[in-house]
Amino acid sequence: MLKFIKKGNQNIAYKVIGKGFPLVFIHGFCEDGRMWDDFAKKFSDYQVIALDLPGFGKTDLIPALTISKMADTVKAVLDKCKVSSCVLIGHSMGGYVTMDFVSRFSKDIDLKGIVMFHSHPYKDSTNKKSKRTQVSNFIEKNGVAIFVHQFLPSLFSGFFNSNRFTVQKMTFRASQYSKESLMASLNAMRNRIDHSKTLENIECPVLFINGMKDEIIPMELALEQTALPNIADIRNLEDVGHVGMFEAPNRTSRFIREFLARLS
Numbered sequence: 288m289l290k291f292i293k294k295g296n297q298n299i300a301y302k303v304i305g306k307g308f309p310l311v312f313i314h315g316f317c318e319d320g321r322m323w324d325d326f327a328k329k330f331s332d333y334q335v336i337a338l339d340l341p342g343f344g345k346t347d348l349i350p351a352l353t354i355s356k357m358a359d360t361v362k363a364v365l366d367k368c369k370v371s372s373c374v375l376i377g378h379s380m381g382g383y384v385t386m387d388f389v390s391r392f393s394k395d396i397d398l399k400g401i402v403m404f405h406s407h408p409y410k411d412s413t414n415k416k417s418k419r420t421q422v423s424n425f426i427e428k429n430g431v432a433i434f435v436h437q438f439l440p441s442l443f444s445g446f447f448n449s450n451r452f453t454v455q456k457m458t459f460r461a462s463q464y465s466k467e468s469l470m471a472s473l474n475a476m477r478n479r480i481d482h483s484k485t486l487e488n489i490e491c492p493v494l495f496i497n498g499m500k501d502e503i504i505p506m507e508l509a510l511e512q513t514a515l516p517n518i519a520d521i522r523n524l525e526d527v528g529h530v531g532m533f534e535a536p537n538r539t540s541r542f543i544r545e546f547l548a549r550l551s
Contacts, residue, residue: 291345297347299339299346300344301338301339304337305331305334306334308373309333309365310376311337311361311365311375312335313338313375313385315405317438319344319346320339323337326532329540338360338364343472348467348468352471352475353478356475358384361384362388362392362395372396373398375388376543379406381404382403383476389482389486393489398490398491399491400493403494405496405504408483408485408515410481423473430466431461431465435461436458441503441529442503442528443530444498487515489516490517492518493518493520495519495521496539498523499523502528502529503529510523524538
């Protein structure tokens with residue numbers, strides 16, 4: 288069941304499932320906390336916290352959205368849940384939010400580990416910034432539904448053809464978001480700062496889950512980042528694209544469980 292907190296004029300939606308050590312799941316672009324529903328069942332012996340970032344799911348969009356403001360939303364939820372120690376698991380854009388959270392709040396919350404799930408700490412290249420502007424212009428002109436019907440299947444590798452229902456469900460949900468939310472998130476990602484130094488100086492272990500067929504995160508960046516932290520667990524999946532929690536749920540959940548076991 289969704290819960291809500293108020294931060295200023297913003298309603299923030301989140302879900303808490305189970306008891307135990309907290310795992311905080313942070314979704315990516317064109318997603319919301321519901322994306323973790325099935326995957327979270329594999330961690331029934333933990334307390335799973337999954338929230339909707341601003342403009343997605345049931346969380347209100349806020350003006351002048353930035354990655355830092357998304358991280359503030361995460362912090363507000365953790366404060367409400369009285370979380371003093373946790374593991375952050377960030378998918379794609381959620382990984383960008385995770386890095387910002389680490390850079391500003393690691394003194395307030397004891398982070399035992401983080402999972403970079405198809406993500407990286409680097410800022411956008413000039414070419415990537417240009418592409419985000421083009422996508423934003425496309426959404427402004429053509430609307431959300433046309434965009435997500437083109438975009439979401441590109442996240443998957445060979446999984447797409449044999450699991451159309453999952454793709455269709457994600458597409459339907461994403462088509463409900465406002466174009467303002469998608470455009471604001473694209474702008475936030477385009478303008479985010481580089482956090483490679485954050486990852487280099489991080490004190491807790493980091494698990495990297497990379498898809499070798501990922502069309503969103505360049506493989507050179509996915510591999511380059513793994514040399515930055517002092518303690519890294521690197522899992523590269525040859526047959527996976529950008530959404531391993533759907534394409535390879537048993538393997539990716541096992542990677543996370545093995546990582547968690549080493550933290551205790």
